[in-house]
Amino acid sequence: MEYHYVLTTYYDGELYNTHRIADFTDAAQLWALCKDHGNAKDYATYNLTDPTGKMYTKNFYADGRVTIK
DSSP: OOOOEEEEEEETTEEEEEEEESSHHHHHHHHHHOOSOTTOSSEEEEEEEOTTSOEEEEEEETTSOEEEO
């Protein structure tokens, strides 16, 4: 199986998890689940990389702030 998307999760700047995903639908579903700071003490960063190399980033902070790029 060929994987086209990669979702990485960082808690407080440390790599926590990496998912390799074959198709857009599965990638979009996992991306939608990234909605809070999880087990991070201060912040969580979620990066989704598509087949062209473009990266989408969500940052969730313990104080409630959210940034999406």
